[in-house]
Amino acid sequence: MSFQVCPVDDAVDWPELGRCLHTSYTLPTPEPMFRFFRPVFDDSPEGIARVIERGTAALKSMHESATNSLWYKVVDNDTGRIIAGACFRIFHGKPFDHEEEKVHAAWPVGGQRDFVTAAGRIKEAPHKTLFNRPHVFVNVIFTHPDYRKKGMAGLLLEKGISKARDLNYPMWLDSFPLARRTYESYGFHTASSGEIDIQPSRPNGVDPDEWKRAENYLLPLKFWPMWRPADGPYVEELILIASRSR
Numbered sequence: 001m002s003f004q005v006c007p008v009d010d011a012v013d014w015p016e017l018g019r020c021l022h023t024s025y026t027l028p029t030p031e032p033m034f035r036f037f038r039p040v041f042d043d044s045p046e047g048i049a050r051v052i053e054r055g056t057a058a059l060k061s062m063h064e065s066a067t068n069s070l071w072y073k074v075v076d077n078d079t080g081r082i083i084a085g086a087c088f089r090i091f092h093g094k095p096f097d098h099e100e101e102k103v104h105a106a107w108p109v110g111g112q113r114d115f116v117t118a119a120g121r122i123k124e125a126p127h128k129t130l131f132n133r134p135h136v137f138v139n140v141i142f143t144h145p146d147y148r149k150k151g152m153a154g155l156l157l158e159k160g161i162s163k164a165r166d167l168n169y170p171m172w173l174d175s176f177p178l179a180r181r182t183y184e185s186y187g188f189h190t191a192s193s194g195e196i197d198i199q200p201s202r203p204n205g206v207d208p209d210e211w212k213r214a215e216n217y218l219l220p221l222k223f224w225p226m227w228r229p230a231d232g233p234y235v236e237e238l239i240l241i242a243s244r245s246r
């Protein structure tokens with residue numbers, strides 16, 4: 001077997017890349033943080049196909065409108081199939097100073113969307129504290145279940161690490177459970193926040209049944225903010241002091 005890593009070809013790759021991404025985040029078991037961004041309310045084949053199509057269109061449009069987004073794919077040279085992919089985003093300055101709250105339009109308006117909005121605030125909080133400085137962000141990374149534990153995520157991470165090295169920027173990501181050990185072996189460290197277990201409290205006036213429905217679908221929702229220093233040892237205090245002085 002041989003593989004190659006190359007930039008995504010915007011003209012042709014998106015449908016296949018989008019299917020690979022969805023399969024990777026949902027099989028063998030769905031990753032709850034992925035369902036947060038991409039809920040499936042109709043799990044018929046047609047319903048799932050619609051979710052993949054909309055999700056892929058959203059990623060493509062985000063990529064096309066951003067100037068800081070780098071997408072890579074891994075191709076199996078024997079079959080020509082896309083079997084893994086990653087998106088890195090390059091942030092300069094203090095990127096989250098004026099970040100607006102995200103609208104989670106895939107969720108129905110009401111108690112479910114209220115839950116996801118409140119959960120989103122907890123999820124985004126480290127952006128404004130720990131990570132509000134120049135960095136390379138690992139936005140998405142996935143390997144098709146048939147090709148795991150062969151070093152594909154490593155090949156992709158090397159691309160982001162090389163970009164960060166060129167810029168002398170640290171890297172940051174939100175790790176889901178499956179990926180933590182891999183990130184550690186590439187020099188990432190869990191930030192001082194440790195594990196973030198997203199459990200928002202229901203505000204007064206929000207429909208309790210709809211709120212509960214979203215909770216039952218999504219929880220537990222856990223992630224680990226992780227850093228990789230630009231160079232030298234990982235000392236979070238130094239990273240934060242450097243961040244404040246920029």
Ligand SMILES: CC(C)(COP(=O)(O)OP(=O)(O)OC[C@H]1O[C@@H](n2cnc3c(N)ncnc32)[C@H](O)[C@@H]1OP(=O)(O)O)[C@@H](O)C(=O)NCCC(=O)NCCS
Pocket residue numbers: 024025031084141142143144147148149150151152153154155174175176177178179181182185
């Ligand atoms: C997390 C994920 C991207 C890892 O992809 P992968 O291609 O299997 O990753 P790698 O092969 O580079 O590394 C995985 C493990 O295989 C090991 N490995 C790498 N090459 C290997 C080889 N040739 N033989 C045996 N093991 C190998 C690595 O050392 C690593 O071990 P570790 O978990 O004990 O550290 C994949 O599981 C995935 O897509 N998960 C769902 C989506 C997701 O959670 N993405 C991360 C979001 S933060």
